[in-house]
Amino acid sequence: MNILNHKKDINKKKIKWCIGCGNYSIIMQLGKVLEKLKIKKNKIILVSGIGCSSRLPYYINTFGIHGIHGRAFSIATGIKLSNKKLNVWVITGDGDCFSIGLNHLLHTIRKNININILIFNNEVYSLTKGQKSVTNFNKNKFFNTISLILSAGSNFVARCLDFNINHLKKILIKANKHIGTSCIEIYQNCPIFNKNYFKKKIINNNNYIILKNNKPLIWGKKGIILIKNKPKIVYLTKKNISNLWIHNENNIYKAYILSRFKIINKQLPIPLGIFFKKKIKKKIKKINKKKKNIKLFKILSNKKYEIL
Numbered sequence: 001m002n003i004l005n006h007k008k009d010i011n012k013k014k015i016k017w018c019i020g021c022g023n024y025s026i027i028m029q030l031g032k033v034l035e036k037l038k039i040k041k042n043k044i045i046l047v048s049g050i051g052c053s054s055r056l057p058y059y060i061n062t063f064g065i066h067g068i069h070g071r072a073f074s075i076a077t078g079i080k081l082s083n084k085k086l087n088v089w090v091i092t093g094d095g096d097c098f099s100i101g102l103n104h105l106l107h108t109i110r111k112n113i114n115i116n117i118l119i120f121n122n123e124v125y126s127l128t129k130g131q132k133s134v135t136n137f138n139k140n141k142f143f144n145t146i147s148l149i150l151s152a153g154s155n156f157v158a159r160c161l162d163f164n165i166n167h168l169k170k171i172l173i174k175a176n177k178h179i180g181t182s183c184i185e186i187y188q189n190c191p192i193f194n195k196n197y198f199k200k201k202i203i204n205n206n207n208y209i210i211l212k213n214n215k216p217l218i219w220g221k222k223g224i225i226l227i228k229n230k231p232k233i234v235y236l237t238k239k240n241i242s243n244l245w246i247h248n249e250n251n252i253y254k255a256y257i258l259s260r261f262k263i264i265n266k267q268l269p270i271p272l273g274i275f276f277k278k279k280i281k282k283k284i285k286k287i288n289k290k291k292k293n294i295k296l297f298k299i300l301s302n303k304k305y306e307i308l
């Protein structure tokens with residue numbers, strides 16, 4: 001079977017999303033990335049749950065399953081365990097994975113199955129007419145998505161915007177390269193029930209920071225320094241520029257602080273990019289190469305093995 005061609009293999013006529021939905025951008029970037037990665041179409045499996053975003057597997061010419069609510073993770077786990085050569089992507093929304101499917105999400109991350117999880121977060125339940133979801137920042141009590149994913153033990157955690165297409169593509173490529181469960185939260189515009197919410201909240205207020213590995217945390221004329229593990233906003237001067245927090249995507253402790261920015265101080269920006277990426281030990285790779293046919297019970301009962 002051929003390599004995916006995003007122009008031919010994304011069936012735009014079939015798409016039933018509303019005009020202006022952020023899902024259009026995400027499907028296009030995913031298609032371009034799959035094409036760039038040159039993975040054969042019959043090796044790509046897109047597995048989804050229920051929700052607007054979960055219709056994605058219908059619209060792209062690969063194998064796919066439109067599963068049951070919150071259970072895409074279990075289906076994807078079964079697929080990957082039965083054939084580790086397959087390139088498996090879970091497509092899920094904030095309702096699908098942070099409500100009904102939360103336990104499945106957490107346990108999939110814990111097992112570190114080598115799949116990519118794309119979380120389309122529009123902070124509303126769009127398929128059921130726009131109730132605020134558990135991730136909605138304006139609720140008194142909301143799930144801090146990135147903290148939750150980090151706590152479950154994800155080794156690749158990132159956040160993107162649907163309309164920042166080059167950034168989104170780069171992160172998708174890195175996520176796919178990572179061995180283990182990669183989680184990418186994508187802020188997705190729902191023009192029907194949450195119009196331009198992220199544009200207003202993040203872009204118009206210059207309220208975001210793009211995380212770049214080994215680079216200081218700077219946005220606009222401001223930067224961030226860490227004093228006793230507390231982030232502090234400073235205006236950039238020649239004096240303080242050398243004291244700025246340098247992003248290290250391999251540092252789990254700093255990733256937790258980044259994930260809590262808005263809780264620590266509302267004036268802090270929303271981080272976008274890779275929060276955390278664990279360095280994979282070569283030793284684990286070698287073990288897996290040698291032991292090609294490890295039985296499932298052995299994998300799950302022995303911490304020495306990671307499922308690849």
Ligand code: SF4
Nearest residue numbers: 017018021052126190
């Ligand atoms: S309701 Fe919102 S999320 Fe669903 S297809 Fe329409 S714009 Fe997209």
Ligand SMILES: [Mg+2]
Nearest residue numbers: 093094122124
């Ligand atoms: Mg939603």
